[in-house]
Amino acid sequence: xxxxxxxxxxxxxxxxxxxxxxxxxxxxxxxxxxxxxxxxxxxxxxxxxxxxxxxxxxxxxxxxxxxxxxxxxxxxxxxxxxxxxxxxxxxxxxxxxxxxxxxxxxxxxxxxxxxxxxxxxxxxxxxxxxxxxxxxxxxxxxxxxxxxxxxxxxxxxxxxxxxxxxxxxxxxxxxxxxxxxxxxxxxxxxxxxxxxxxxxxxxxxxxxxxxxxxxxxxxxxxxxxxxxxxxxxxxxxxxxxxxxxxxxxxxxxxxxxxxxxxxxxxxxxxxxxxxxxxxxxxxxxxxxxxxxxxxxxxxxxxxxxxxxxxxxxxxxxxxxxxxxxxxxxxxxxxxxxxxxxxxxxxxxxxxxxxxxxxxxxxxxxxxxxxxxxxxxxxxxxxxxxxxxxxxxxxxxxxxxxxxxxxxxxxxxxxxxxxxxxxxxxxxxxxxxxxxxxxxxxxxxxxxxxxxxxxxxxxxxxxxxxxxxxxxxxxxxxxxxxxxxxxxxxxxxxxxxxxxx
Amino acid sequence: xxxxxxxxxxxxxxxxxxxxxxxxxxxxxxxxxxxxxxxxxxxxxxxxxxxxxxxxxxxxxxxxxxxxxxxxxxxxxxxxxxxxxxxxxxxxxxxxxxxxxxxxxxxxxxxxxxxxxxxxxxxxxxxxxxxxxxxxxxxxxxxxxxxxxxxxxxxxxxxxxxxxxxxxxxxxxxxxxxxxxxxxxxxxxxxxxxxxxxxxxxxxxxxxxxxxxxxxxxxxxxxxxxxxxxxxxxxxxxxxxxxxxxxxxxxxxxxxxxxxxxxxxxxxxxxxxxxxxxxxxxxxxxxxxxxxxxxxxxxxxxxxxxxxxxxxxxxxxxxxx
Numbered sequence: 001x002x003x004x005x006x007x008x009x010x011x012x013x014x015x016x017x018x019x020x021x022x023x024x025x026x027x028x029x030x031x032x033x034x035x036x037x038x039x040x041x042x043x044x045x046x047x048x049x050x051x052x053x054x055x056x057x058x059x060x061x062x063x064x065x066x067x068x069x070x071x072x073x074x075x076x077x078x079x080x081x082x083x084x085x086x087x088x089x090x091x092x093x094x095x096x097x098x099x100x101x102x103x104x105x106x107x108x109x110x111x112x113x114x115x116x117x118x119x120x121x122x123x124x125x126x127x128x129x130x131x132x133x134x135x136x137x138x139x140x141x142x143x144x145x146x147x148x149x150x151x152x153x154x155x156x157x158x159x160x161x162x163x164x165x166x167x168x169x170x171x172x173x174x175x176x177x178x179x180x181x182x183x184x185x186x187x188x189x190x191x192x193x194x195x196x197x198x199x200x201x202x203x204x205x206x207x208x209x210x211x212x213x214x215x216x217x218x219x220x221x222x223x224x225x226x227x228x229x230x231x232x233x234x235x236x237x238x239x240x241x242x243x244x245x246x247x248x249x250x251x252x253x254x255x256x257x258x259x260x261x262x263x264x265x266x267x268x269x270x271x272x273x274x275x276x277x278x279x280x281x282x283x284x285x286x287x288x289x290x291x292x293x294x295x296x297x298x299x300x301x302x303x304x305x306x307x308x309x310x311x312x313x314x315x316x317x318x319x320x321x322x323x324x325x326x327x328x329x330x331x332x333x334x335x336x337x338x339x340x341x342x343x344x345x346x347x348x349x350x351x352x353x354x355x356x357x358x359x360x361x362x363x364x365x366x367x368x369x370x371x372x373x374x375x376x377x378x379x380x381x382x383x384x385x386x387x388x389x390x391x392x393x394x395x396x397x398x399x400x401x402x403x404x405x406x407x408x409x410x411x412x413x414x415x416x417x418x419x420x421x422x423x424x425x426x427x428x429x430x431x432x433x434x435x436x437x438x439x440x441x442x443x444x445x446x447x448x449x450x451x452x453x454x455x456x457x458x459x460x461x462x463x464x465x466x467x468x469x470x471x472x473x474x475x476x477x478x479x480x481x482x483x484x485x486x487x488x489x490x491x492x493x494x495x496x497x498x499x500x
Numbered sequence: 501x502x503x504x505x506x507x508x509x510x511x512x513x514x515x516x517x518x519x520x521x522x523x524x525x526x527x528x529x530x531x532x533x534x535x536x537x538x539x540x541x542x543x544x545x546x547x548x549x550x551x552x553x554x555x556x557x558x559x560x561x562x563x564x565x566x567x568x569x570x571x572x573x574x575x576x577x578x579x580x581x582x583x584x585x586x587x588x589x590x591x592x593x594x595x596x597x598x599x600x601x602x603x604x605x606x607x608x609x610x611x612x613x614x615x616x617x618x619x620x621x622x623x624x625x626x627x628x629x630x631x632x633x634x635x636x637x638x639x640x641x642x643x644x645x646x647x648x649x650x651x652x653x654x655x656x657x658x659x660x661x662x663x664x665x666x667x668x669x670x671x672x673x674x675x676x677x678x679x680x681x682x683x684x685x686x687x688x689x690x691x692x693x694x695x696x697x698x699x700x701x702x703x704x705x706x707x708x709x710x711x712x713x714x715x716x717x718x719x720x721x722x723x724x725x726x727x728x729x730x731x732x733x734x735x736x737x738x739x740x741x742x743x744x745x746x747x748x749x750x751x752x753x754x755x756x757x758x759x760x761x762x763x764x765x766x767x768x769x770x771x772x773x774x775x776x777x778x779x780x781x782x783x784x785x786x787x788x789x790x791x792x793x794x795x796x797x798x799x800x801x802x803x804x805x806x807x808x809x810x811x812x813x814x815x816x817x818x819x820x821x
Binding site: 044047048051052138139141142183184185186187189194196197199200267321322323324327330331333334337338340341342343344345346407408409448452455456458 | 537538539543544547548550551564566567568569570571572575576602603605606608650652657658659680682683684685688689692693695696698699707710711712714715784787788789820
């Protein structure tokens with residue numbers, strides 16, 4: 001490795017590369033901050049730009065978009081309670097409440113610092129442990145994937161709010177909606193009602209716009225205009241994060257970065273799963289659990305460090321095994337292949353300098369994201385002071401434009417609107433929307449891996465206990481369920497004591 | 501003052517837009533929609549062709565776009581376009597020969613809605629086997645099949661080209677009842693599944709199994725073509741056609757809307773021909789993507805569609821139950 005570092009640095013530190021990194025970071029931050037305009041869409045849009053470039057500047061540009069997109073999604077989650085990208089949904093749970101407390105800048109800064117830490121951590125993992133980690137990840141099969149999904153579903157308990165039953169109802173609704181489209185195992189249509197646009201299922205980004213953005217607009221429409229604007233005199237948003245808060249951020253940031261890397265190296269999973277796993281873990285480990293959902297600094301740091309730690313980790317299977325870790329990275333694969341580079345371990349021997357330049361470049365991308373983010377935070381923070389009668393129509397336009405842009409058709413705008421109305425009805429029934437999102441994220445993956453595992457084992461459930469990895473995940477699931485039950489028992493006892 | 505500056509800015513913007521519009525009349529942009537994943541083989545080849553288009557034509561610029569959606573995307577394309585629109589779309593044997601038989605209600609179009617422009621490449625699928633099975637030729641495979649055990653094959657999608665190639669090969673060997681197709685979400689996943697031992701075999705593009713093969717996780721048994729593969733890392737791998745088994749190559753045709761001016765179609769075909777004759781493009785297709793440049797005539801296209809249809813009709817019971 002060391003013999004490649006010096007020549008790789010020479011290839012990387014050019015004015016052209018630094019320029020493209022910064023352009024990518026800026027585009028990614030802004031694009032991901034707009035609900036509906038996902039990182040993957042941004043990478044698809046700008047991919048043709050890289051075809052006239054050589055491999056390193058092309059990859060630096062795309063990595064800039066990818067990493068900054070991880071952070072950018074948190075901006076709208078914090079400012080307007082609408083995640084710019086699906087993986088920023090967990091950030092929203094505490095980011096927006098903290099912003100409502102008049103600490104918008106602080107929330108944005110925590111998201112930025114945690115994102116940068118997670119990004120650099122995963123870049124270092126890629127640089128030093130990439131091939132070894134990839135070999136372990138390649139051993140995870142269908143049964144292990146299913147166990148990961150089940151573990152993910154235990155998070156529902158943590159995001160259900162006051163009533164576990166209502167949380168489960170919402171989650172079931174999410175799982176049901178995830179069944180819409182062609183059956184992944186047989187290709188038969190389910191719940192499509194003969195509508196061709198439903199064959200592929202419902203796009204997560206579109207559902208998100210309805211579930212979190214449009215429902216907020218509908219809720220605002222019910223209130224008196226005067227009550228919506230924040231009283232600027234009461235807010236002293238200096239963006240200060242106290243020493244005590246910094247101390248509290250350390251543990252969730254480190255643990256979540258590790259979780260982000262672990263999730264990211266498993267192909268097919270992604271930043272959404274990582275941020276939820278981490279958020280839940282941080283909540284369970286925190287001494288201030290009661291703050292989660294009400295503006296916890298730990299919650300923001302956990303979600304953001306995890307979803308950016310995924311960025312480097314998804315490159316591990318791509319660069320070492322040629323397997324893209326997620327959809328966005330799959331598109332980056334074409335930027336390499338168009339330059340005649342077919343990713344895999346053999347490329348580390350034949351084109352080692354280029355590969356190490358790309359890996360070192362990821363660290364640089366995160367540093368520039370921090371620099372740009374520090375400048376942009378002040379600008380973004382001003383959004384909350386825009387009067388609601390101006391801001392709300394702008395958000396509505398962005399929501400509909402975002403929904404339209406996903407597949408360039410009006411059908412998706414209608415779907416977003418339907419989800420908005422559905423979420424509004426659910427809000428009236430006090431059913432939480434986050435478990436629906438979890439059901440949507442994990443539903444298809446859980447079902448596909450469950451059915452495929454049973455197909456492989458000819459129907460024997462023994463496959464779910466057949467490897468050491470399965471057993472490890474099983475222990476984690478039991479521990480998670482145990483923690484949930486214990487928490488509920490303690491809550492009841494505490495409530496009973498209060499009544500006495 | 502501010503209002504004057506704003507008005508001036510607006511006038512300048514409108515003027516620029518108008519001038520850009522006039523300039524556009526000289527050079528027509530043809531949007532080429534690929535209805536599969538942006539990271540897929542067809543999308544990458546289309547992007548490469550689009551990048552080269554300005555080097556070979558002053559009048560046509562190709563603009564590549566990938567909108568994942570298969571039948572849904574092509575349905576929308578057909579509904580939104582009419583003859584002589586400057587729009588092209590990729591359509592492969594998956595829609596024209598497989599979906600049209602298995603699930604015709606999904607298609608709101610037929611072959612007659614298109615006019616063929618060009619086929620850019622053909623891909624020879626290969627059958628790989630778990631290295632532990634020690635199967636590296638068709639003879640080895642025939643011996644293995646004779647044992648009568650279950651045969652599990654990882655494929656990309658439940659009813660795609662790969663599934664039908666597996667069904668036709670093992671069906672023709674008389675082992676259709678032993679075959680268990682295991683669908684994965686992508687070709688890369690299917691290739692990994694066989695290396696992990698989840699399935700015994702996998703069908704994939706050559707480029708998708710290359711890394712796993714180089715690491716020794718799999719052996720490559722045969723190619724779904726008439727003769728042995730001639731070049732590249734899999735040179736010498738036997739073609740199933742040489743032993744009398746059915747096969748087809750994977751092809752994706754670029755189509756214009758039916759009724760489009762024949763001259764325009766000929767111009768486009770000529771442009772694609774020039775791009776494919778570019779040594780850089782041909783080398784990239786061959787060396788990196790492990791594909792072959794494969795320009796075709798309308799008769800070739802119809803023969804390909806019919807060949808795949810006959811295979812689908814013969815083996816659909818194995819694939820779709």
